[in-house]
Amino acid sequence: MQVIFTASPEFAQIALAEIQKLDRQSKFLQWLDQGIGLIELGEVTFSDLAPQIAVTRSAFVRHLCPVLETVPLEKLQTTLSSLIPVIDRTQSLSIQIRAISKEVNRSELRNEFANDLIAAGLNVVVKDPVQIVSIFCSSNIAYIGFSTAAENLSSWTGGMHRFAHEAGQISRAEFKLLEAIAVFNLTLPTQGRALDLGASPGGWTRVLRQIGLSVVAVDPGDLADALHSDPKVSHSRQLVQQYVPNCRDRFDLIVNDMRMDAADSAKNMRAASQVLKPGGLAIMTLKLPGKGVKAIINTAIAILENSYEIIGVRNLFHNRQEVTVVMRSLAE
Ligand SMILES: C[S@@+](CC[C@H](N)C(=O)[O-])C[C@H]1O[C@@H](n2cnc3c(N)ncnc32)[C@H](O)[C@@H]1O
Structure with missing residues (x-):
């Protein structure tokens, strides 16, 4: 065939x-x-x-x-x-x-x-x-x-998963999250709290707010003006490495679109699993340089597997030099 x-x-x-x-x-x-x-x-x-x-x-x-x-x-x-x-x-x-x-x-x-x-x-x-x-x-x-x-x-x-541009859209990155939800057939929680790591300018935060979650957006960079007046968005203007160890909250969902070496980003997700509720979903992108991408993905996945069950890894239509990983907390 x-x-x-x-x-x-x-x-x-x-x-x-x-x-x-x-x-x-x-x-x-x-x-x-x-x-x-x-x-x-x-x-x-x-x-x-x-x-x-x-x-x-x-x-x-x-x-x-x-x-x-x-x-x-x-x-x-x-x-x-x-x-x-x-x-x-x-x-x-x-x-x-x-x-x-x-x-x-x-x-x-x-x-x-x-x-x-x-x-x-x-x-x-x-x-x-x-x-x-x-x-x-x-x-x-x-x-x-x-x-x-x-x-x-x-x-x-x-x-080629196409989405219409919407009024109020903050970034093209929004399509990546929407595509991940569709391709992996994810049912995200529609209430509770989400943690958005590397959130600026706030496209993923906007998508999560539309689903119904309140969002803690962590990024030293700015969020789009439209999110400033939203009482259910809290901007923590610091690095993830500073935010996570001091975090006392627990989240229903964690997303991470940080521009960061894949293994380092995976280590940050491993640390962040401590603030994810048992069985909670996590979605992240792994940024890939030009060469050795399989080895880079395998190394990152091995780090993530300490704390998460991996549901899927895929280079989506809206991903550029990256793959999207969907996983679930192993904690019970
Ligand atoms: C591709 S952008 C995220 C786009 C976002 N998902 C959206 O939809 O608008 C990557 C972000 O990662 C952030 N970032 C990189 N390293 C970080 C770190 N250590 N802690 C927090 N944010 C970080 C950058 O500041 C940048 O804003």
Whole structure:
């Protein structure tokens, strides 16, 4: 079975190595575009790939889709129609199209196919589909796949999780936290207290306030003006290393987006686990320099595992040179 995998272009080689480590019999075929690779699986089935990626904490494969048919572009429409009988009518379905060819009009193609599907009685949706028909168009070939959103690791085209800009948004970093909540399917507490480490200018603090938490924002830097008047935001203008050892509060959630060496940031999170309520969730980013990223992640995770159960590690669409780690306090 051929599979198209997608990663951030700068981490595409690492993503490929992650899949090759999971499936030693797999054969890399070609790069279809920046960060988009085609691989032939050997011993692992497509449906086993996403669970294996989760178990092995492979962080850089962002999206997968199977290739069931490879056809010349001019045969795409007829091939798509032949797919209709295999689709489960009881479950929602999305059509996700990526194209590097300028010849392909994606919205026209999507509309035509959607009309056929709707006429056949299928439940075509844009958001949160259960099933996905994936179409990748290169210059002259279309790769067609059909799978579930869970198998694809993401319900978004190529794992490109888009959020609308909101009035009042403080930083682009907000998207990272929103994406982590969506990708890891997290249920955050809607009341209580959150600790935001490295909070300035306050994007994550704003997201946590919207969820309903009161927030202690720790950062020597300034918070956006809009947060100054919020009585449920308290700004502790100091370093985390100064704040945490003297903290008497207990928190329902800790987040950390500090610009800091990954192992040092992990050590600070280990110290901060003392102020997290038993079983509480923590979300952090690990900043990655250019080289040796796997070793850096492994070192940081080993530090974190003293105090947390690791739920997931992933380079998200809105992460740049970093991965997001989600974990839960081991304290009972
Ligand atoms: C990427 S920004 C955080 C953005 C924030 N999450 C948002 O949504 O607006 C990183 C922040 O980490 C802070 N930082 C770096 N080292 C720190 C430390 N030792 N203690 C507290 N904050 C620190 C920096 O001052 C900077 O404001």
